[in-house]
Amino acid sequence: MKRTVKLGDTPKEWDAQALYDKAQLYAERMIAAGEEDGEKLLWSALALELLARAALANVSPVLLVDAKKETNLAYVFGLPVRESKFKPSSISIEQVFARLNNVVEGFIEQHREYCVVHMGYRSGELHSGDCPFEGLQNWEGPYYQAVEILLKSLGYELKEYLGDEEGETARKQIEAYADKGAQAVKKDVEDSKKAWAALEDAERVKGVAKAEAWATRDKGHREKCPACESVALVFGEPVGSPEREIDGDFITETQTMLPRKFECIACGLKISGLAKLTVVNLGAKFKNTQTFDGYELFAENPDPYAGYEDDNNEPY
Amino acid sequence: MDEGRNVKRRGMEIGVALREQGYVFLSAFRAAESGASVAELLGVPVALGSGPAVHALRPHREEDSTPNTYSGLFGHGSFPFHSDLAHWSRPPRYLFLRAVIGYACVPTLLIDGNAIVSGVGASTLRRALVRPRRPVKGGRPLLRLYDEVGSEALLRWDQTFIKPASGAGREGFARVMAALEYVEPVSIPLVERGDTLIINNWRMLHARAAVPEGCEDRLLERAYLEGVR
Numbered sequence: 001m002k003r004t005v006k007l008g009d010t011p012k013e014w015d016a017q018a019l020y021d022k023a024q025l026y027a028e029r030m031i032a033a034g035e036e037d038g039e040k041l042l043w044s045a046l047a048l049e050l051l052a053r054a055a056l057a058n059v060s061p062v063l064l065v066d067a068k069k070e071t072n073l074a075y076v077f078g079l080p081v082r083e084s085k086f087k088p089s090s091i092s093i094e095q096v097f098a099r100l101n102n103v104v105e106g107f108i109e110q111h112r113e114y115c116v117v118h119m120g121y122r123s124g125e126l127h128s129g130d131c132p133f134e135g136l137q138n139w140e141g142p143y144y145q146a147v148e149i150l151l152k153s154l155g156y157e158l159k160e161y162l163g164d165e166e167g168e169t170a171r172k173q174i175e176a177y178a179d180k181g182a183q184a185v186k187k188d189v190e191d192s193k194k195a196w197a198a199l200e201d202a203e204r205v206k207g208v209a210k211a212e213a214w215a216t217r218d219k220g221h222r223e224k225c226p227a228c229e230s231v232a233l234v235f236g237e238p239v240g241s242p243e244r245e246i247d248g249d250f251i252t253e254t255q256t257m258l259p260r261k262f263e264c265i266a267c268g269l270k271i272s273g274l275a276k277l278t279v280v281n282l283g284a285k286f287k288n289t290q291t292f293d294g295y296e297l298f299a300e301n302p303d304p305y306a307g308y309e310d311d312n313n314e315p316y
Numbered sequence: 317m318d319e320g321r322n323v324k325r326r327g328m329e330i331g332v333a334l335r336e337q338g339y340v341f342l343s344a345f346r347a348a349e350s351g352a353s354v355a356e357l358l359g360v361p362v363a364l365g366s367g368p369a370v371h372a373l374r375p376h377r378e379e380d381s382t383p384n385t386y387s388g389l390f391g392h393g394s395f396p397f398h399s400d401l402a403h404w405s406r407p408p409r410y411l412f413l414r415a416v417i418g419y420a421c422v423p424t425l426l427i428d429g430n431a432i433v434s435g436v437g438a439s440t441l442r443r444a445l446v447r448p449r450r451p452v453k454g455g456r457p458l459l460r461l462y463d464e465v466g467s468e469a470l471l472r473w474d475q476t477f478i479k480p481a482s483g484a485g486r487e488g489f490a491r492v493m494a495a496l497e498y499v500e501p502v503s504i505p506l507v508e509r510g511d512t513l514i515i516n517n518w519r520m521l522h523a524r525a526a527v528p529e530g531c532e533d534r535l536l537e538r539a540y541l542e543g544v545r
Contacts, residue, residue, distance in 0.1 A: 011457065012457065018457060021460070024443070024482075024484070025445055025458060025482050027483060028445075028483050028484055029482075031483075133376075159439070160439065160442065160443065163484065
C-alpha cells in the first residue's frame with residue numbers, strides 16, 4: 001500500500017498481558033482461600049475466565065469484541081471513538097470458550113465443555129440463592145488440565161502462574177485425573193466385555209449384524225469395539241483446515257478429525273473424551289473424506305432449468 | 317580521525333559498555349556543549365509531556381517540594397535505590413545525567429539489577445505483581461517487577477511509587493528489599509562540568525547520596541533516551 005493506517009494501542013480491556021496479569025492475581029486469591037471451598041472455587045472461576053480471555057486476546061484482541069456494536073471495532077484497534085458515553089463490550093464467556101476451541105491448539109471439545117460447566121456454577125453462585133460450589137469435589141484435575149492448555153498457548157507454565165508449590169500440586173492433580181479417567185474407562189470396557197460374553201450366541205450374532213448396518217462411514221469413523229470387537233464408530237471434531245483436491249468437476253475434501261467419542265451399538269459401550277479414548281487406543285486422529293461436485297461448493301446460481309435438455313434455440 | 321568516525325567509534329564503545337555493565341561514564345564529555353546537544357549526539361531524547369526533553373535537577377528540601385517527588389519525600393537526604401518511572405507501564409529505556417555543577421561528595425550510586433535478579437530469582441520477580449501507588453493516566457494497572465519487552469528484560473523498582481498487588485508481589489518486594497541490603501553499589505561522582513552518565517534504566521537501579529551542607533547548588537541535567545546512537 002502507498003499508505004497504511006497507523007492503529008493505536010490495544011485498550012487494556014482486551015490486552016492479553018493485562019488479562020493474564022489479572023488472571024494470576026485471581027489465581028493467587030484462589031490459592032490464598034485455602035480450604036474454604038466455596039470461596040476458592042469462586043476465585044477459580046474468575047481466574048479461569050480471565051485466563052481464557054487472555055488466551056483469546058493473545059490470538060487477536062478482536063476475537064473478544066462484541067462485533068454487534070460497531071464502535072467496539074474502532075475501539076479495539078485504538079482508533080478514535082465518536083460515540084458519547086461509549087462503554088466497550090465483550091463476547092460472552094461461552095463464546096470465548098467456543099472460539100478457543102477453534103483457534104487454540106489442544107483446547108478440545110472436552111475442555112470447552114468442562115469450562116462452560118464451571119462457568120455455569122459461577123453464574124449460579126453469583127446470581128442465585130443456590131451454592132453450586134459447595135461440596136464440589138475432584139474439580140482440580142480437569143480444571144488445571146484446561147488451565148495448562150491455555151497457559152501453554154500464552155507461553156507460560158503452571159509454576160509461573162500458580163507458584164512453585166501450587167504449580168507442582170496442580171501437575172499431580174492433572175496426572176491423577178488422567179489416571180483416574182484411564183482406570184474408569186478400562187473398567188467400563190471390562191464390564192461391557194463381561195456383559196457381552198454373558199449374552200446368548202444368537203443375541204451376539206444379532207448385535208454384530210445390527211452394528212454392521214449402523215456403523216457406516218458416512219456417520220463416523222469405523223473402528224473395532226474394544227469390548228465386543230464388533231464394528232463401531234468414533235466421532236470426532238475437525239482440527240485444522242481441510243485439504244482440497246480438484247479432479248475435473250469433482251472436489252475431494254479431506255478433514256483431519258480428533259476423536260471425541262465412541263459408540264458401539266452391539267454391546268452398548270460408550271466412551272467420551274479424548275483422554276479416555278486414548279487409553280483404549282481409539283485416540284488417534286483420523287481423516288474424514290468427502291467428494292462432491294464443484295457446483296455444490298461454488299455455484300451461487302445453480303441451473304434454474306436443471307432437469308431440462310440443453311438450451312437449444314430450435315428444438316430438433 | 318574525522319568527527320563522524322569518532323562519534324561512530326564512541327557510539328560503539330557506549331553501546332558495548334551499556335550492554336556489558338549497564339551504564340557508561342564519560343568524563344568531562346564536550347563540557348562546553350549543552351546537555352541537550354550532547355543528549356542528541358549520544359541518543360534519542362524523549363520529551364515526557366509538553367516540556368523540553370532535558371531537565372535541570374537541583375536538590376530541594378522536603379518542605380519546598382511536593383510528596384509526589386523524591387525531593388518531597390527525602391529532601392536533601394539520600395534517595396533510595398530505584399529505577400526511574402518504575403510505575404509506568406513502559407519506563408524510559410535510558411537515563412542521561414550530566415554535571416553542570418557537581419560534587420564528589422554527592423555521587424550517583426548504581427546497583428546492577430542483574431545481581432538482584434540472580435539473587436532473588438527471575439521467576440519470583442516475574443510473578444511479583446505490583447501496582448502504581450497512585451493512578452497513572454486514570455488507572456492503576458498491574459505491573460511485574462521483572463518482565464520481558466520483546467527480547468529485552470525490564471526490571472522495575474521503586475519502593476515508594478509502586479506497591480505489591482498480591483502475595484507474590486509482597487514476596488518479590490520483600491526479597492528485593494533484602495537483596496538491596498547486601499549488594500555492593502558502584503559510586504559514580506559527577507563532579508566536573510560535562511561528566512556524563514548514561515544508565516540502562518531497564519537494568520540498573522540508581523540512587524543519590526545525601527546532599528551535605530555547602531553542596532545545595534548541585535546542578536545536573538537529566539534526560540531520558542529512547543535509544544543510544
